[in-house]
Amino acid sequence: MNGNMRLLKGIRAKKGKWARIGAASLPALLLIVAAALYAPSVFGNSARLKHDGGLLVVRGPGYETAFRADNGAIVYVRDKNEDGALTEGNRAEALWWAFAEDDTAYHGAKADSFAYEWKKRKGELVLRYGGPLEVEATVRFADDSRIVMQARVKNGTGKTIKSFRFPYELKLPAAQVEDALLPMLPGAKLKGAFFRENNSYEAPYPGILFASYAAVRTSSGNLAVYDAHGETTATTNIGFKNQVDDAGKTAFVHDYSTALAPGAEWTTPEIVLELGGDYKDSIASYGERNGIFDYRSLEDKLGKELADYVRLPMYKMDISAIKDASWNALTDRYASRLAYPGILHPVGFQTGGHDENYPDFMPPDAKWGGDDALRAFVDDAHAKGHRIVPYTNFSWWGVNSPTLAALPPGTALKDIAVVQKNGEALKEDYGEHSGYVMNPHHPFVTKRITDEHKKLLAAGFDGIFEDQWGIRSAPYMYNGNLPEGTDASTAYFRGVRDYFRSAGYRLFTEDGIDALADDAVGFMGTNLLWDLLGYRPKTAAYTEYYPMIGMLVRDKVLLYQHNLAAETMTDDQAMLRWNAAMGYNLSADLYNGADNPWVEVAGVFQSQVLSRYATAPVRNYEQLNETATRTDFGGYAVTANWDDAKPYALDERTELAPGGFDIASEDGSVRAGNYVKYNGYALDPGEHDLVEVREKNEIRVYQPFGSDTTVRIVKGKGWPHAAAAAYTAQGEKIADLPVKEEGDGLLFDYIANILGRKVGYVALTRSEKPSEVTAAFEKAKLEENVALSGEAVSSTDTAQEFAAKLAIDGDPYTYWESMADKFPQTLTIDLGQERDIKRLVLRLPPQDAWEKREQTVEVQGSADGSGFAAIVSAMAYTFDPAAGNAAEIRLESGAAKTRFVRLVVSGNTAWPAAQFSEVEVY
Numbered sequence: 040m041n042g043n044m045r046l047l048k049g050i051r052a053k054k055g056k057w058a059r060i061g062a063a064s065l066p067a068l069l070l071i072v073a074a075a076l077y078a079p080s081v082f083g084n085s086a087r088l089k090h091d092g093g094l095l096v097v098r099g100p101g102y103e104t105a106f107r108a109d110n111g112a113i114v115y116v117r118d119k120n121e122d123g124a125l126t127e128g129n130r131a132e133a134l135w136w137a138f139a140e141d142d143t144a145y146h147g148a149k150a151d152s153f154a155y156e157w158k159k160r161k162g163e164l165v166l167r168y169g170g171p172l173e174v175e176a177t178v179r180f181a182d183d184s185r186i187v188m189q190a191r192v193k194n195g196t197g198k199t200i201k202s203f204r205f206p207y208e209l210k211l212p213a214a215q216v217e218d219a220l221l222p223m224l225p226g227a228k229l230k231g232a233f234f235r236e237n238n239s240y241e242a243p244y245p246g247i248l249f250a251s252y253a254a255v256r257t258s259s260g261n262l263a264v265y266d267a268h269g270e271t272t273a274t275t276n277i278g279f280k281n282q283v284d285d286a287g288k289t290a291f292v293h294d295y296s297t298a299l300a301p302g303a304e305w306t307t308p309e310i311v312l313e314l315g316g317d318y319k320d321s322i323a324s325y326g327e328r329n330g331i332f333d334y335r336s337l338e339d340k341l342g343k344e345l346a347d348y349v350r351l352p353m354y355k356m357d358i359s360a361i362k363d364a365s366w367n368a369l370t371d372r373y374a375s376r377l378a379y380p381g382i383l384h385p386v387g388f389q390t391g392g393h394d395e396n397y398p399d400f401m402p403p404d405a406k407w408g409g410d411d412a413l414r415a416f417v418d419d420a421h422a423k424g425h426r427i428v429p430y431t432n433f434s435w436w437g438v439n440s441p442t443l444a445a446l447p448p449g450t451a452l453k454d455i456a457v458v459q460k461n462g463e464a465l466k467e468d469y470g471e472h473s474g475y476v477m478n479p480h481h482p483f484v485t486k487r488i489t490d491e492h493k494k495l496l497a498a499g500f501d502g503i504f505e506d507q508w509g510i511r512s513a514p515y516m517y518n519g520n521l522p523e524g525t526d527a528s529t530a531y532f533r534g535v536r537d538y539f540r541s542a543g544y545r546l547f548t549e550d551g552i553d554a555l556a557d558d559a560v561g562f563m564g565t566n567l568l569w570d571l572l573g574y575r576p577k578t579a580a581y582t583e584y585y586p587m588i589g590m591l592v593r594d595k596v597l598l599y600q601h602n603l604a605a606e607t608m609t610d611d612q613a614m615l616r617w618n619a620a621m622g623y624n625l626s627a628d629l630y631n632g633a634d635n636p637w638v639e640v641a642g643v644f645q646s647q648v649l650s651r652y653a654t655a656p657v658r659n660y661e662q663l664n665e666t667a668t669r670t671d672f673g674g675y676a677v678t679a680n681w682d683d684a685k686p687y688a689l690d691e692r693t694e695l696a697p698g699g700f701d702i703a704s705e706d707g708s709v710r711a712g713n714y715v716k717y718n719g720y721a722l723d724p725g726e727h728d729l730v731e732v733r734e735k736n737e738i739r740v741y742q743p744f745g746s747d748t749t750v751r752i753v754k755g756k757g758w759p760h761a762a763a764a765a766y767t768a769q770g771e772k773i774a775d776l777p778v779k780e781e782g783d784g785l786l787f788d789y790i791a792n793i794l795g796r797k798v799g800y801v802a803l804t805r806s807e808k809p810s811e812v813t814a815a816f817e818k819a820k821l822e823e824n825v826a827l828s829g830e831a832v833s834s835t836d837t838a839q840e841f842a843a844k845l846a847i848d849g850d851p852y853t854y855w856e857s858m859a860d861k862f863p864q865t866l867t868i869d870l871g872q873e874r875d876i877k878r879l880v881l882r883l884p885p886q887d888a889w890e891k892r893e894q895t896v897e898v899q900g901s902a903d904g905s906g907f908a909a910i911v912s913a914m915a916y917t918f919d920p921a922a923g924n925a926a927e928i929r930l931e932s933g934a935a936k937t938r939f940v941r942l943v944v945s946g947n948t949a950w951p952a953a954q955f956s957e958v959e960v961y
Contacts, residue, residue: 084162086180095155097164099180102314107132110148111155111166111176113206118260118314125262125314130208130282130290135190137172139198145172146207171196176205185324186312193304200299205307208290209264210282213237215257216289219279220318222250223566224550225621226587233581234279234289240577241278241292245532245552246512249588252325253277253291254318263321264291267309267328272536272554274513274528298515298527319590319659326591334557334595337654340545341560349653351426352381352641353599353626358407359387360630362888366412370419376633378768378799379642380424384504384602388429394472396440397432398487401494417499428547429495430602432506433488435467435474442487455481457531458518465514478518479534492544502545502560504602508535509548509555509562549601556592564601567617571606586670589622589657597653598623610637611850612713612726615644616700620670620679622657624649631852631886636744640728643743647730648702648711651675674705692719696726708733718784720751725821738803742789747818752785752803760806763787768799775812776801790816825870826960833857834865837952846955852884854956863945864953868960873902873938876930881916882957883924891919892949898928900937910935913945
């Protein structure tokens with residue numbers, strides 16, 4: 040008797056007689072019976088199995104899946120709302136595939152026996168495989184858009200199983216793939232061309248991948264494949280693989296790295312195939328099924344200090360790289376000169392400098408000034424609103440560290456380090472630095488780290504950054520006494536998770552893994568850096584970014600770019616736009632000085648804008664057109680123009696600059712970005728990074744980077760009139776400014792320097808009468824540096840990293856350098872057409888590390904690039920970092936018409952080569 044008939048019998052028996060049910064109740068009864076007969080999802084699972092030839096076809100409410108009846112391999116998965124199949128089944132017609140350590144293969148297509156069972160009430164298909172490797176795969180068909188798979192494996196092969204691939208390579212037509220998403224921070228969206236051009240890529244989770252997830256959008260629908268982990272995190276290779284034996288196909292890679300010993304049993308995590316919906320939907324499902332949304336929030340971790348932390352950009356302070364450095368110098372030349380407080384990030388302070396002597400960070404090298412000087416630095420920084428989070432690395436201990444040189448009796452290196460299969464301690468080299476990867480389970484290791492943490496915190500540091508934990512691909516551990524429930528493949532990351540759980544204080548880590556977000560305070564790093572450095576050559580050219588991590592944990596951890604890398608510091612418009620669009624906080628390297636304008640950009644945007652929604656998860660990310668995106672944070676939205684050549688009209692009143700962006704609050708209280716048109720008014724030529732903060736009786740306008748311009752601001756609600764004044768970043772008034780009223784608009788000139796003082800912001804305030812200020816300050820006229828659009832060639836380069844093009848790239852911190860001891864040297868710039876030039880500005884990096892020098896330079900010109908004549912005769916020019924490290928050359932004749940400008944350098948008093956970071960031609 041099936042369930043529906045039992046229900047019907049129960050209705051009849053309840054009163055004993057049909058006659059006792061009144062006639063008026065009969066229609067209702069019939070509806071109940073109909074529901075029982077025809078709506079099985081109310082009383083059981085709605086999935087139905089049908090035998091169709093040699094196939095087992097399972098139909099759910101929105102999908103259809105077929106398996107081979109003779110071996111259980113998936114034949115297709117189809118979304119009923121779309122045309123065609125989403126997948127074309129497993130590669131080699133095998134549901135699973137395993138490898139032993141000697142590379143012997145076992146797979147579902149050639150098992151010794153196969154049987155299946157359909158559990159109708161549960162909507163489960165159980166597939167049983169006999170042989171040396173016994174596998175029982177359960178496939179559960181949910182009443183939503185999900186198919187859930189799990190396999191129980193019993194190893195009777197007599198060999199250790201190193202890999203279990205389940206489901207084995209689900210194939211898709213490459214031409215149908217529109218794009219795909221892999222969890223490389225913050226989320227790497229692979230273009231369809233990646234698949235059409237027959238590419239493959241897979242990477243490990245935890246490690247390079249921060250989540251156990253992959254998804255595609257295709258012309259036949261969308262599909263995500265992800266794991267639901269338990270206490271033990273399975274090490275999994277995830278990605279996509281071109282099918283060399285099936286042209287035109289790609290496939291999901293879902294490969295568990297295992298260490299299943301002979302006679303042992305193991306159960307995979309639940310694997311979810313989610314159909315339909317967009318990336319944000321399957322990301323939400325992944326977060327829910329893995330309990331990520333229940334992780335502790337930043338408010339739980341930071342309490343009342345959260346409001347302070349979110350206002351702070353991260354400032355790298357590499358004491359070992361700064362000229363004449365000391366704790367006092369960090370205070371006087373950096374921390375005390377910053378207009379906006381931040382998270383100060385000391386690096387290289389231990390004896391031996393960066394990447395040496397780990398885990399022995401404390402006490403710092405005495406050459407920086409000793410304990411009293413360190414305490415003075417900490418106290419002064421705290422008084423100015425800074426927080427201090429030093430760089431450490433306790434996962435990797437230096438070969439020359441005092442700790443390793445003096446291990447306690449009875450403790451050997453192989454006890455405390457990760458042991459490889461060959462019995463040797465795992466050693467890793469980074470350039471000239473060598474160290475051992477530590478065993479996070481060993482009591483000596485955990486105690487040694489705890490002791491060092493106590494010293495760091497006792498010194499006054501507010502938290503600790505730990506390198507590598509959040510990005511290291513989990514190594515196999517062949518140490519003895521692994522934790523219960525783990526094996527060689529899973530023990531390492533279990534130790535990392537336990538370590539973070541037990542810390543009890545604020546830990547930041549490199550990059551980040553989703554499972555660490557429950558206990559970490561910050562993740563520092565993105566895949567963008569690894570793309571820029573060439574570490575991801577298979578995917579970089581096809582990658583666009585997607586804020587997946589922001590959808591999962593932005594309310595759990597603070598997100599930053601890499602804490603060390605210059606390539607991803609917020610020091611240009613592209614990085615500012617990227618961070619805004621992806622939901623990342625800002626960072627700057629103080630190696631380039633506290634007066635670097637991008638340090639102020641980071642401070643203004645972080646404190647005045649990003650801090651207001653720093654813990655808001657990303658709700659949606661949409662493509663507005665081919666070059667513009669919109670990120671929804673709930674009460675805030677970011678529109679990004681990824682076209683660096685053309686502006687983007689946001690609406691009739693707002694136009695983003697080429698490569699610009701817009702951050703806008705829903706309530707209109709905050710707006711910020713990079714514009715060419717703002718509030719219906721065309722801004723003056725040049726860059727304009729503007730921030731507008733509106734309060735009841737005051738509107739503040741910041742322009743931390745950009746040329747002087749007239750700005751139009753909408754008058755405050757109910758304001759009769761308005762007054763304007765310029766202030767320093769610290770709030771000291773510089774001068775009153777004239778303000779012009781036009782309808783509901785207020786026009787004023789934003790001028791960067793007034794009366795010899797740098798303007799931090801302009802405040803517009805409610806006034807009962809029109810402004811009576813008439814004395815105006817003149818806007819500085821923007822001059823066009825025509826060298827920026829030119830091409831540069833040199834007589835020699837000392838290395839490709841110091842090429843001629845760096846002298847005209849607009850970045851004063853990159854530079855060209857010729858070969859040494861080969862004067863004279865030349866740098867020639869092609870301006871593209873003949874220009875009337877009046878002056879040149881020659882620059883070196885504005886850093887204290889560059890000592891004062893003179894370079895002897897002659898300026899020559901040419902109309903055709905072949906015959907050159909002197910424009911300015913040779914003379915010595917002084918470059919002094921205390922005065923900006925720049926020299927101006929004014930043409931002797933007042934102006935010259937030329938297409939090619941050549942600098943002939945015949946001497947340098949500080950280095951036997953020609954050097955320029957920028958050659959500006961006006």
